[in-house]
Amino acid sequence: MTTMAMIEIIDLHKTFGDHHVLRGVNLTVEKGESMTVIGGSGSGKSVLIKHIIGLLFPDKGRVVVDGQVLNNLDEQGLNEMRKKFGMLFQGAALFDSLTVWENVGFAIKQHTKLSDRDIRKITTEKLAHVGLKDVEDKMPSELSGGMKKRVGLARAIAMDAAIILYDEPTTGLDPITADSINDLIIDLRKKLGVTSVAITHDMHSAYKISDRIAMLYKGEILEVGTPDQIKNSPNPIVQQFITGSAVGPITAE
Amino acid sequence: MNHWLELLGRKTTQFLMEMGRVLIFLSHTLRWTASRPFYLKNLLKQMEQIGVNSVPVVLTTAISTGMVLALQSYTGFKRFGAESLIGAVVSLSMTRELGPVLTGLMVAGRAGAAMAAELGTMKVTEQIDALTTLATNPMKYLVVPRFVASTVMMFFLTVLGMMIGVAGGYFVGVKVLGTNPVTYINQSIDNTEVTDIWYGLIKSLVFGAVVGLIGCYKGFHTEGGAEGVGKATTGAVVVSCMLILILDYFLSALLW
Numbered sequence: 235m236t237t238m239a240m241i242e243i244i245d246l247h248k249t250f251g252d253h254h255v256l257r258g259v260n261l262t263v264e265k266g267e268s269m270t271v272i273g274g275s276g277s278g279k280s281v282l283i284k285h286i287i288g289l290l291f292p293d294k295g296r297v298v299v300d301g302q303v304l305n306n307l308d309e310q311g312l313n314e315m316r317k318k319f320g321m322l323f324q325g326a327a328l329f330d331s332l333t334v335w336e337n338v339g340f341a342i343k344q345h346t347k348l349s350d351r352d353i354r355k356i357t358t359e360k361l362a363h364v365g366l367k368d369v370e371d372k373m374p375s376e377l378s379g380g381m382k383k384r385v386g387l388a389r390a391i392a393m394d395a396a397i398i399l400y401d402e403p404t405t406g407l408d409p410i411t412a413d414s415i416n417d418l419i420i421d422l423r424k425k426l427g428v429t430s431v432a433i434t435h436d437m438h439s440a441y442k443i444s445d446r447i448a449m450l451y452k453g454e455i456l457e458v459g460t461p462d463q464i465k466n467s468p469n470p471i472v473q474q475f476i477t478g479s480a481v482g483p484i485t486a487e
Numbered sequence: 488m489n490h491w492l493e494l495l496g497r498k499t500t501q502f503l504m505e506m507g508r509v510l511i512f513l514s515h516t517l518r519w520t521a522s523r524p525f526y527l528k529n530l531l532k533q534m535e536q537i538g539v540n541s542v543p544v545v546l547t548t549a550i551s552t553g554m555v556l557a558l559q560s561y562t563g564f565k566r567f568g569a570e571s572l573i574g575a576v577v578s579l580s581m582t583r584e585l586g587p588v589l590t591g592l593m594v595a596g597r598a599g600a601a602m603a604a605e606l607g608t609m610k611v612t613e614q615i616d617a618l619t620t621l622a623t624n625p626m627k628y629l630v631v632p633r634f635v636a637s638t639v640m641m642f643f644l645t646v647l648g649m650m651i652g653v654a655g656g657y658f659v660g661v662k663v664l665g666t667n668p669v670t671y672i673n674q675s676i677d678n679t680e681v682t683d684i685w686y687g688l689i690k691s692l693v694f695g696a697v698v699g700l701i702g703c704y705k706g707f708h709t710e711g712g713a714e715g716v717g718k719a720t721t722g723a724v725v726v727s728c729m730l731i732l733i734l735d736y737f738l739s740a741l742l743w
Binding site for chain 1: 608609612613616618619622
């Protein structure tokens, strides 16, 4: 099965100042799989996902994407590799000085020689994928939170990414909008066959969008399994987290 | 006593480390300035924002300074009967010293602050990370255009400031105080050399680089939401003004 691995994280360590955030994370994501990493606030989920796309680099250990070790790549190699990715940020991170279509078409404009008219056509298509129309000329500040996430998602898939990273895709949205984002994630995966990695602490979302769920606790992966395996995990830490109880081995920080 | 020494030591170390990081940031900026691709559209936009939009404040500052300078030196010089030297005082001060420094300080307050606030907001809302994930180097896309625009536009703003300051001095000296226009102009020209103008303009290039560099550095190192953006903005103005004043002394000593 190793040949099918899209992302391999091997013995990943990361320290910020005195804070040893990741303490030897090992995780493999298969091609076409939807993996969700769950964990409390401050557990290092965001740090982990940022290592996958080379926004952060490990102090020790390796991240291998599609057979290439990220640590060994130079700036140009990293950028070539990043073109395989799309990332949806927690707050969508749309460029607020650009219109919606300029945001969605940003990477196409930077990395191809297509004319603005062609780029606009592609962005309209991508926006339709995420269930939006007639928003091309709006500014990000005119959009609601859910629409921003959709535009962010359209931007992430604009270059036909093979891997999509979701940083807390449903955080900060009302339950109905959140669920529509979940549906969208599932839908995109079916239509585009992408590999996806999400981080979240929203268990409803995790169960719905994942093939497998990994729990990150104290800088290490505590358990990996299908949603059913995680639901029935005998581990008291996992149980406490997924049922959302304040009482148990995990203490609130 | 120990406590004080400890505090002093810690502050010194922090300051030196910060300066080290600024220098590393500068070396990256220079490296990316010299390599492709060039974001010409971003550069032009920044030239407009930093340069063109700073024209009103620079004009106001320069004309006021030139006029006040003429007025004040007239009061003093009249006591020695040396009114004819007002022109020389105004033009020398404006070209060698006040033109570049005041323009630098005004642009630091206006454009440097705006730069830090904009980039700081982009940092805390993860827009800078988003650029990286879209395989676009944020140093090239955001920092280089601002750094270059700030350096180049400071030069032209200073030229403008010098001219307007000298014109303001002339207006007050000749039209208001009634000194002889021919003497005024002759004294100005005789006592100001082309090198004086160049010294002032070399200063302006350095100050422009400082404003661009510190504005971007502070923006890129913003942490902690809205409060962090506020701190970065204040920090950018304070640090670049201090650096302008400190460097001004050394440049004056060097370019003497």
